[in-house]
Amino acid sequence: MNLAEAFAAYENVRQRLPAPSGRGACVRLPNLDALADQVDTFLLDAFGVLNIGETAIPGVPDRVAGLQKAGKRVLIVSNAAGFPHANLMEKYKRLGYDFAPEDVITSRKALLHGLRSEPARHWGMMATESLGRADLEDLNVTYLADDLAAYEAAEAFLLIGSAAWTEQRQALLEATLIAHPRPVYVGNPDIVAPRETGFSTEPGAFAHRLADQTGVVPQFFGKPFGTIFDLAFVQLDHPNPKRIVMVGDSLHTDILGGQVAGVKTALISGYGFFAGSDVTTSIDAAGIYPDFIIDRP
Numbered sequence: 001m002n003l004a005e006a007f008a009a010y011e012n013v014r015q016r017l018p019a020p021s022g023r024g025a026c027v028r029l030p031n032l033d034a035l036a037d038q039v040d041t042f043l044l045d046a047f048g049v050l051n052i053g054e055t056a057i058p059g060v061p062d063r064v065a066g067l068q069k070a071g072k073r074v075l076i077v078s079n080a081a082g083f084p085h086a087n088l089m090e091k092y093k094r095l096g097y098d099f100a101p102e103d104v105i106t107s108r109k110a111l112l113h114g115l116r117s118e119p120a121r122h123w124g125m126m127a128t129e130s131l132g133r134a135d136l137e138d139l140n141v142t143y144l145a146d147d148l149a150a151y152e153a154a155e156a157f158l159l160i161g162s163a164a165w166t167e168q169r170q171a172l173l174e175a176t177l178i179a180h181p182r183p184v185y186v187g188n189p190d191i192v193a194p195r196e197t198g199f200s201t202e203p204g205a206f207a208h209r210l211a212d213q214t215g216v217v218p219q220f221f222g223k224p225f226g227t228i229f230d231l232a233f234v235q236l237d238h239p240n241p242k243r244i245v246m247v248g249d250s251l252h253t254d255i256l257g258g259q260v261a262g263v264k265t266a267l268i269s270g271y272g273f274f275a276g277s278d279v280t281t282s283i284d285a286a287g288i289y290p291d292f293i294i295d296r297p
């Protein structure tokens, strides 16, 4: 997928996303330091802000360390659902970041939090089996592969990682849901993620496809939906939304999510989703206006 296709894919599912609240002024600033006098707490997206794929964006580890040294709270708010939390913590450390585990808020955490109020079920799971089952030990899950019986036996479905997903598996999932509709929980609402070589297809893309094909309405956990922000606010003492900013490279997840959560929003224009493109055209097309547009994190 290229940028235009990725943007169109998000626009095509706007009916399943929250509506924008308010219209930011799109004030242009050079980097995160320029926000420091207006903000006490930074909620940072990961892909496109801290890193592209497995590489830190140059200068950002030092920038984040500087903000932390200046007394700012810096939390990660990421739609990373496929990786065990310990793996993610190792990755951020390897990239040069220093975050406490409880300050890394993922859609995996939001999903698991949401499942606590659900009855015990036998879940069919879209996930990468080689990453292991850490954090999910208490769930009764079967990894979905190419055996139709596993799809038919599941009481409900979890979509958390699509690296090993295939068109064949998607066809099996859609067919079983048409024959016998069951709940679908999505731990990563992203449709795409920026990688070193372009955009990868993420679980949200398959969730929206199955919704279009089967009429099953998936339940999403992660940006732009609110529960992931609720988990972030739990980590803050007396959070003041006017002094919190959500920073991200995606209008449809980070900026929309920040607006729905009632915090300030800053769109990264030079890295990640909109790298190398004219972001104002996309902002106008989406009608999602951030408070700030910053060239780089």
Ligand SMILES: [Mg+2]
Residues within 6 Å of the ligand: 045, 046, 047, 048, 049, 248, 249, 250, 272
């Ligand atoms: Mg991102």
